[in-house]
Amino acid sequence: MITTESRTASSLLFERLPDRLFAPLASPNRRQYWGILCKLYDGRLGPDAPLPPSNGFAVREITRDIEDELLTQDAWTAEGDTLDTPLNIRAINVYKYLLECGWFRLEQHGIEKRVTMRPAVSQFLSQLVAFAEKGPVFVSAKIHSIDLLIQDVLNGNGSGDLLYDAAEQARNLLNHVRNTGTNIRDIMDAVDEETSTAAYVQRFFSDFIEHIFIGDYRELRTREHPLSKRPQILRAIEEISLSDEHRNRLIAWYEAKRSPGNRHKAEELFERDVHRIRELRRIDEYLRRLDEEIQRANRKALTRLDYQLRSLRPVEHMVKAAIAETLNGGTFLADPFAPGAMMAGDCLAEPRKVIERAPPSPLRKQVPSEHEIAKTRLARRAREARSMTMLKVNEIVRAKLGDGERIVSAAILGPSVPEIRAYQVLARMALVIHGGSQTDRITANRTTRGYRVRQTNEDELEGSAITGKAFTIERR
Numbered sequence: 465m466i467t468t469e470s471r472t473a474s475s476l477l478f479e480r481l482p483d484r485l486f487a488p489l490a491s492p493n494r495r496q497y498w499g500i501l502c503k504l505y506d507g508r509l510g511p512d513a514p515l516p517p518s519n520g521f522a523v524r525e526i527t528r529d530i531e532d533e534l535l536t537q538d539a540w541t542a543e544g545d546t547l548d549t550p551l552n553i554r555a556i557n558v559y560k561y562l563l564e565c566g567w568f569r570l571e572q573h574g575i576e577k578r579v580t581m582r583p584a585v586s587q588f589l590s591q592l593v594a595f596a597e598k599g600p601v602f603v604s605a606k607i608h609s610i611d612l613l614i615q616d617v618l619n620g621n622g623s624g625d626l627l628y629d630a631a632e633q634a635r636n637l638l639n640h641v642r643n644t645g646t647n648i649r650d651i652m653d654a655v656d657e658e659t660s661t662a663a664y665v666q667r668f669f670s671d672f673i674e675h676i677f678i679g680d681y682r683e684l685r686t687r688e689h690p691l692s693k694r695p696q697i698l699r700a701i702e703e704i705s706l707s708d709e710h711r712n713r714l715i716a717w718y719e720a721k722r723s724p725g726n727r728h729k730a731e732e733l734f735e736r737d738v739h740r741i742r743e744l745r746r747i748d749e750y751l752r753r754l755d756e757e758i759q760r761a762n763r764k765a766l767t768r769l770d771y772q773l774r775s776l777r778p779v780e781h782m783v784k785a786a787i788a789e790t791l792n793g794g795t796f797l798a799d800p801f802a803p804g805a806m807m808a809g810d811c812l813a814e815p816r817k818v819i820e821r822a823p824p825s826p827l828r829k830q831v832p833s834e835h836e837i838a839k840t841r842l843a844r845r846a847r848e849a850r851s852m853t854m855l856k857v858n859e860i861v862r863a864k865l866g867d868g869e870r871i872v873s874a875a876i877l878g879p880s881v882p883e884i885r886a887y888q889v890l891a892r893m894a895l896v897i898h899g900g901s902q903t904d905r906i907t908a909n910r911t912t913r914g915y916r917v918r919q920t921n922e923d924e925l926e927g928s929a930i931t932g933k934a935f936t937i938e939r940r
Contacts, residue, residue: 465808480584481566481584481585481588482565482566482585484564484565484566485565485566485567485585485588487565487740488501488561488562488565488567493540496537496540497558497562498590499533499536499537500530500533500534500558500562501562501567501589502593503529503530503532503533504526504529504530505589506597507526508521508526508529509581509586509589510590510593511590517578517804519571519573519578519580520571520573520578520579520580521578521579521580522576522578522579523559523570523577523578523579525579526559526568527552527555527556527559528555530555530558531551531552531554531555531835532553534551534554534558535551540559541554542554542557542561543557543561545557546762563579565928566582566585567581567585568580568581569581569582575672592627592924593721603637606636606637607637607693607694607697608693608720609630609633610630610633610634610697610741610744611693611696611697612635613626613627613629613630614626614627614630614697614700614701614704615634615700616705617630617704617710617711617714618704619701620710620713622732623713623714624714624715624717624718624721625717625732627704627714627720627737627738627741628722628737630737630741631736631737631738631740631741632740632742634740634741634744635740635743637744637747638743638744638746638747638750641747641750641751641754642750642753644754644757647801660741668870692747694744694747696743697741698741698745699740701738701741701742704738705738711734714734715730715731715734716730718730718731718733720732737783741853768857774916807829849881849882850881850885851885852882852885852886852888852889854889854911854912854913856882856886857886857889857890858913858914858915860876860882860883860886861876861886861890861915861937862914864876864937865937865939867913869938869939870937870938871936871937872934872935872936872937873890873891873894873932873934873935873936873937875889876890876937887932888932890917890935890937891932891933891935893908893911893912893917894917894918894919894933894935895919895933896908897909897917897918897919898918898919914939914940915937915938915939915940916937916938916940917935917936917937918935918936918937918938919933919934919935920933920934920935920936922934
């Protein structure tokens with residue numbers, strides 16, 4: 465069974481909304497159409513409007529409201545209309561266009577046709593109006609609401625609907641705080657378009673954080689702010705998540721209300737909402753980032769204001785002094801420039817002199833002699849003979865052991881350099897295994913393949929090429 469929660473928004477939007485619903489808002493006259501929809505929302509279809517008739521509105525009532533809105537708008541024409549088209553005909557054409565796009569629904573009641581709006585379309589219009597009229601968010605109210613909802617769930621006074629509502633509020637709050645930084649940059653870009661200092665100051669301080677984004681931004685760091693209840697919320701949600709009683713009760717609600725008959729989906733929805741509330745611990749990170757954006761915007765605004773004030777002040781004084789001197793009939797004021805030509809050949813920079821450099825000599829090729837090549841090959845063979853890896857050591861040990869089970873260290877020594885180097889490696893390994901740390905002993909035992917190295921209590925072995933502590937090699 466596929467539930468609504470398991471389906472994506474891409475497959476659900478146009479199952480709930482008509483396909484051409486966005487056509488008026490995407491047309492060149494989108495502002496006029498949006499004004500008409502807002503007019504109908506405020507007077508007929510919105511929550512603040514009078515109680516609508518149960519069977520809808522008459523067509524004439526809707527077209528009359530459209531006529532009233534057209535009178536307040538600047539001259540514009542819809543498709544098929546001209547500026548000479550009568551107002552009532554224009555209103556009827558706008559109504560038919562909105563009806564065709566799915567904003568209205570026409571129902572037949574007897575011999576009269578009545579206009580209504582689908583619930584999904586009405587809800588969508590409410591969301592658009594709420595978004596357009598959205599003011600600053602007060603973090604204190606959101607945190608306080610989340611805390612009360614979680615406490616009710618913890619006390620057993622509420623079910624999963626309170627947890628779901630708290631999770632949605634926490635998610636929206638974090639999303640709003642996270643996006644505020646980007647909105648600040650947009651505001652600064654818009655404010656930069658103001659040329660006058662007065663307009664710049666007015667827009668900067670009237671369109672900033674406390675009037676648009678976060679209403680209680682100044683109080684966020686205070687001890688009395690409800691944001692200080694965040695640890696209490698996190699402790700409560702952890703107790704709800706770890707308690708079998710609360711967990712089973714809430715998952716049962718999710719199974720009954722959000723995913724009927726699907727226990728696994730109910731558990732996923734419960735864990736998702738718990739995770740959204742846990743994300744409140746990241747709000748400090750988002751606020752620090754917001755502080756950085758605000759400080760950057762403040763520095764940019766102060767730099768702009770300082771530049772404008774410094775650049776305008778001397779010019780204004782000079783203009784005022786020139787006007788006053790001219791009105792008083794005084795002598796002509798000297799200009800602030802130095803005497804002589806403002807631009808002359810002597811004032812220009814000299815051309816850059818290019819220094820041509822001789823091309824580098826070709827690289828010298830040195831051909832080594834036969835004697836040098838032979839010495840290099842001999843040194844490489846000696847170096848390879850002296851280099852000893854555990855792979856070579858294991859091969860020498862297996863050759864010396866043959867079919868036997870045990871040999872002494874003297875059997876390893878031989879006339880060749882590899883055998884002497886293998887003896888040195890094995891002697892050092894026996895010393896580490898005998899008196900090293902536990903980690904060193906484990907590492908040494910791992911490097912030996914098929915045999916063990918043990919140091920004995922015998923005297924030092926004296927040989928013709930090397931001396932060392934005696935040890936034994938045993939097959940594993």
